[in-house]
Amino acid sequence: MQSKLTQLVTGLRVVALSGLLFLFLASPLLPQKKEVCLTFDDFPYVQMGRYPVSxxxxxxxxxxxxxxxxxxxPAAFINEIQLYKDESTIDPRRVELVQMWxxxxxxxxxxxxxxxxxxxxTAEEFKEDVLxxxxxxxxxxxxxxxxxxxxxxxxxxxxEIKxxxxxxxxxNNYKILPVTISxxxxxxxxxxxxxxxxxNEKYKKKIADDYIAYLSKFIDLVEKQTEFLFKRQIxxxxxxxxNELNIDHMERLILLFKKKKYKFISAEDAMTDEVFTIRNTYAGRDGLGFIDQIASMRRLMGDPxxxxxxxxxxxxVLELSDNDFYDFPYDNE
Incomplete structure (x- = not known):
């Protein structure tokens, strides 16, 4: 009886170890968890003063x-000057947009x-703008x-300034939310x-279609960059x-991420990734996102x-975007 019990335990150990070995060997082949936080700058709207609030x-x-x-x-980042009718008068209708969000x-x-x-x-001008x-x-x-x-x-x-x-x-109790997909x-x-x-409905459709196709390829590139730098997805x-483009086609953008097996997360959740605790010594006037900052620190920006x-x-698109001055159908109100 003892012998049979010993054989059974030994057999279970072999099965367990075999399972662990399989998981170890197969783990690189298993799909990694992919998560993204969508963020919108220039809230309530890019060049808000050019549009009717309604x-x-x-x-x-x-x-x-x-x-x-x-x-x-999602998260949005506000420029509060856009909530003012003029230099000193807050527009309650614009504040209502913040409350909606x-x-x-x-x-x-x-x-x-x-x-x-x-x-x-200067740093002092920056601090004043934050407050x-x-x-x-x-x-x-x-x-x-x-x-x-x-x-x-x-x-x-x-x-030093950074x-x-x-x-x-x-x-002042802020967390800096980095950007990894820029x-x-x-x-x-x-x-x-x-x-x-x-x-121009023809060009509207063409630009939107090309935008989604471009983003698909860009996201794939960022995934490769991330894997190279951190050996995992972050x-x-x-x-x-x-802006008009993102509002008109947000569902397409979301479905693009879902097709790529992404889960949507909050800003708070995104900041729990330990990758954002890396000692980041990048400084400069290039306006780089987080991944490019790390690549720059490692002298990889010349890498294809x-x-x-x-x-x-x-x-x-480049030709059309060279100059953003064009006839605008709205007055200030």
Whole structure:
């Protein structure tokens, strides 16, 4: 009886060890968890003052509906100057747009009052812009974590300046939300706006289709860069802007991520990835996202893998986006 029991235990151990060995050998072949936080800069809307508030409210309502449908857990970064009618008068209708976003359960963060970037302003001017940029939204989020997004992704021309503003943000209870997916979305957005307001439906469709195709290839490239740098996929943060292109085609963008097996996560969740605790010594005026910052630190920016031109923007989009001045159908109100 003892012998049979011993044989049984030994057999179970062999099976268990075999299973562990299989998992060890197969693990590189298993699909990695892929997660992304969608973020929108320039809230409530890019160049808000050029549009009727009612129009932006309608657009924001559409966007929120799509984001809620897919439980996307997005974050937005506000320039509070866009909530003012003039230099001194807050427009309550614009503040209502902030409340709509917060009421949907989404994260609201600070993008600077006037979008002051560190490449062309002093650290003191930057700090003032941060504090001026939280007077309205901060009380509205009722003690929730405050996030900050650097305008133009400019973190400081020198490491000394960078560390100074990082300390300032930490002292003021901010977490800096990095960007890991920073595509040339703004170029497509300018081109799309031109087609949108000239009522050129053919070009609207073409630009939107090419935008989604471009993003698909760009996301694939970022995954390869991430695997090379960190030997795994990380919790990604995608930079988008509040504009016609993203609002009109947000469902397509979300479905693109779902097709690639991504799960949508919040800004708070994204920041739990240990990759963001890496000692980041990048400084400069290049406006690089997190992955390019790490690649720059490791002197890899000359490597073809880190050349974003591997995913080119179509020439016609570049031509259309060269100049964003065009006839605009709205007055200030």
């Amino acid at each position: 129009l932006i409210k309608d657009k924001l309502t559409r966007l929120i509906k799509v984001l809620e449908k897919y439980d996307a857990k 917060i009421d949907a359960g989404f994260t609201m963060g600070n993008h600077g009052f006037r979008h002051v970037d560190l490449s062309f302003h 001026n940029g939280e007077k309205i939204f901060a009380p509205m989020i009722k003690g929730k974590q405050k996030f900050y997004r650097f305008p133009q992704l400019e973190v400081g021309n020198t490491l 560390r100074e503003v990082e300390r300032f943000l930490e002292e 595509a040339a979305e703004y170029k497509f957005a300018i081109a799309y706006s031109k087609a949108y307001y000239s009522k 919790k990604h943060v995608m930079l988008l802007h509040m 893998l880190f050349d974003d031109k591997r995913v080119p923007v179509p020439d016609y």
